[in-house]
Amino acid sequence: MGEFDVIRHFFQRPPRRKDVVTGSGDDCALLRVPADALLAVSTDTLVSGIHFFADMDPVRLGHKALAVNLSDLAAMGAEPRWVSLALTLPQIDEAWLAGFAQGFLELADFFHVDLIGGDMTRGPLSITVSIKGVVPEQGAMHRNGAKPGDAIWVTGELGGAALALQHQFGQVMLPSEALPSLLERLEQPTPRVVAGMALRGVASSGLDLSDGLASDLGHILRASGVGAQIELDRLPLPQALLAQPDALRWQLALAGGDDYELCFTVPEAQRGVLATALANAGVNISEIGRIVAGAPQIEWLYRGEPVSLVLNGWDHFKEST
Amino acid sequence: MGEFDVIRHFFQRPPRRKDVVTGSGDDCALLRVPADALLAVSTDTLVSGIHFFADMDPVRLGHKALAVNLSDLAAMGAEPRWVSLALTLPQIDEAWLAGFAQGFLELADFFHVDLIGGDMTRGPLSITVSIKGVVPEQGAMHRNGAKPGDAIWVTGELGGAALALQHQFGQVMLPSEALPSLLERLEQPTPRVVAGMALRGVASSGLDLSDGLASDLGHILRASGVGAQIELDRLPLPQALLAQPDALRWQLALAGGDDYELCFTVPEAQRGVLATALANAGVNISEIGRIVAGAPQIEWLYRGEPVSLVLNGWDHFKEST
Structure with a gap:
């Protein structure tokens, strides 16, 4: 097989x-x-050694590359339809390509997304995915709509992916029964596409959590010109993270990143329809705090009392839209 | 300035x-x-050391990264509107970023294209550009519409960029007065956007020349199920290329790549409107051959007589849509 044929073989399918x-x-x-x-358009790049280990299972990598990109569409309530894939590879490795294509295309098929083109080049391993979808103009979930009094919610659980990464780095030792589900959180996140679409007209603002709640909620606060109170004891955390020491627990839950859950705000008037709207979204939601008037800062509360947290940042100068 | 601020400073502008x-x-x-x-959507990746020299002037690199991507839209007669930029950089170099942004945004502005997002990540230098535009359904120029009897045309000149690259590699020595215009062909190609839009409803098929006429025309021939005759003595070549030995001249003109000119076919019935349609496209066009019935192969003619050419391929497994 020539190189063009290899690529066609794995990725090219009739629309x-x-x-x-x-x-x-x-x-x-x-x-x-x-x-x-x-x-709606969003683009993300994953670079080997920065966003994933070079030896990561290609099936999971293919899934994750698309999942993190789908998560951006979910964050605006958009319905995904088409995706472009730019793949840069050090060499043609058919087994790797077969795995990557499998993980990528299975997730694409699940959400009825067509791979409509892209580019293959030789070079250091990196993956750029550009997802395209559609959203009704009035339904799109923006970052700038949060108002004082709105409740703050998140889908799923926080910090599980970051905890799995700590385990891979050898920084924590996790019980073997907890590991598979946490590794899945890290390597095969489920983009909250259905939840995002269900939140159209319900949420006043929203985004997806890629860098961690502390950093990402800040985007909503700055765009909306409001502050927030977050109740740490209401954060939905995996059991294995609850078992960690306080400092590590909050660090991973709030600044660990790679959650790919949605964080969104809901006005009191919409509280009643929220549960119904998300009944078929396939994910639990948790109320974790409220929007308040004031500077765009987060006040952390524990059992109703303010606490101060020191969180270490995480910045590989990622700026994604 | 923090890293986020640097990126915002250079690239983020109001729509x-x-x-x-x-x-x-x-x-x-x-x-x-x-x-x-x-x-209309197209995505291209340029990798340092593969598609450009790592020390290439960043202004020219910014221009070229967008130009090659615009060229794909031009190839279908689409009007460019929006672009996403995924930039992977080994480190934040403000002077480099300022130059790259200048070259990229000046060309974007020229064609009224808005930079609408993207991603910045740390890693080996590479650039993925995803252009989006619009085209009337009936006007789009496809690869599969060529018919026997259609004339084959190209815009501009062929082989100039490849000749400049040979000079950079030290393989040929060019007269200093010829060099600037040839280097501009290599580093700052003008995407034939206006010509592409003007060819709507005139050309029966078309594409842009990125790998060289011999390879790219093959895409039209296979998609259309036809053959072609090309008259070598009618190829529009820069003076400095005409001065090269036969073998090198045809190699660079037909398989050198990086031309980013349009190659298109025109039915006899449209011949009369062609000159008028392209009068304001800002580029000359040359008739170089004709489509014939038969297998998807190119017959090379010189002064009306068939000649055989041996062309070396160029394949870094690039497959772009």
């Missing part, structure tokens, strides 16, 4: 979506966007 | 286009696509 007028195999993909919706 | 509902600074960009057009 499945009827709104793909021209798929891969021409200079561009041509797509039909519904007239009553906005196009 | 200029009215169809950018939400620009960078949220989880996704939200864009308004006209109801009567298709969305």
Whole structure:
């Protein structure tokens, strides 16, 4: 097989979506966007040695590369439809490519997303995924809509992926029965696409948690011009994280990153419809605090009392939209 | 300046286009696509050491990264509107970033394209650009529409960029007066966006030349199920390339790559409108051959007689859509 054929073999398939007028195999993909919706676009790069270990299972890596990108669409309540994949590889490794394609395309199929093109180049291993979806203009969930009095919610659990990473670094020792589900949180996160779409018209603001609640909630606070109180004892944490010492627990839960859960705010008037809206989203939600008037800062509360936390930042100059 | 601030400083600007509902600074960009057009999407990656020299002038690199991507839209006759930029950098170098942003944004502004987001990560230098534009469904220029009897045309000149690269490699010595324009062909190609849009409804097929005419025309021939005759003595070549020995001249003109000119086919019925359609496209066009019935192969002619050429391929497993 020539190199072009290898790539075609693993990634090129006839379009499945009827709104793909021209798929891969021409200079561009041509797509039909519904007239009553906005196009939502987000791009993420994962670099070997920075965002994942070079020897990470390619099936899981393929899943994760798409999942973190889908999470950005979920954060705005958009419905994913099409994705471009730019893959830079040091060499053609057919087994690796087969695994990566499997993980990537299985998740794409699950959400009815068509791979509509991209680029393959030789170079140090890195993956850039650009997802495209649609969202009704009035339904999109922005960062700037939070108001004092709104409740703050998150989907799923926080800190599990960061705890698994600490285990991989040899910094903590986890019980073997806890490890598989935490590793899955790290390597195969479930993007909250269905929850995001269900929150259209319910949440006043929202985003996805990639760097950790402390940093990411700050984006909502600054964009909305409000402050927040977070009740640490209401954070949804995996059992194995609850078992860790205080400092490590809060560090991983609030600044560990890689959660890919949604954080969103809900006005009191919408509280009643929230549970119904998310009944079929396939994920639990937890109320963890409230928006308050004031400077864009987070006040941490424990059993109702303010506490001060020292959290170490995490910045590989990632700035993603 | 913190790292986030650096990035914002160089790349983040308020949206200029009215169809950018939400620009960078949220989880996704939200864009308004006209109801009567298709969305055209293309993605390209440039890797340091593969597609460009690591010490390439950043202004020119910023220009080229966007230009090669715009060229894919031009190849389908699409109008560019929005672009995402994923930049992976070994370190924050403010002078380099300022130069890159300048080259990238000046070209974007020239074509009224808004930078609507992307990603910045640490890692080996590479650049992934994903351009988005619009094209009327009936006007898009595909690869599969060529018919026997159609004339084959190209914009601009062929082989100039490849000749400049040979000079940089020390393989040829060019006269100093020829060098600037050839280097500009290599490092600051002009994407044929206006020509591509003008060819809507005129060309029966088309694409842009990135790997060289011999390879790229093959895509049209296979997609259309036809053959071609190319008259070597009608190829538009820069003076400095005409001065090279035969074998090198044809190698660079036909398989050198990096031309970013359009190659397109025109039915006889459209011949009369071609000159008028392209009058304001800012580039000359040359008729170089014709489509013939038969297997998807190119017959090379010189002064009307068939000649055989041996061309060396160029494949860094690039497969781009």
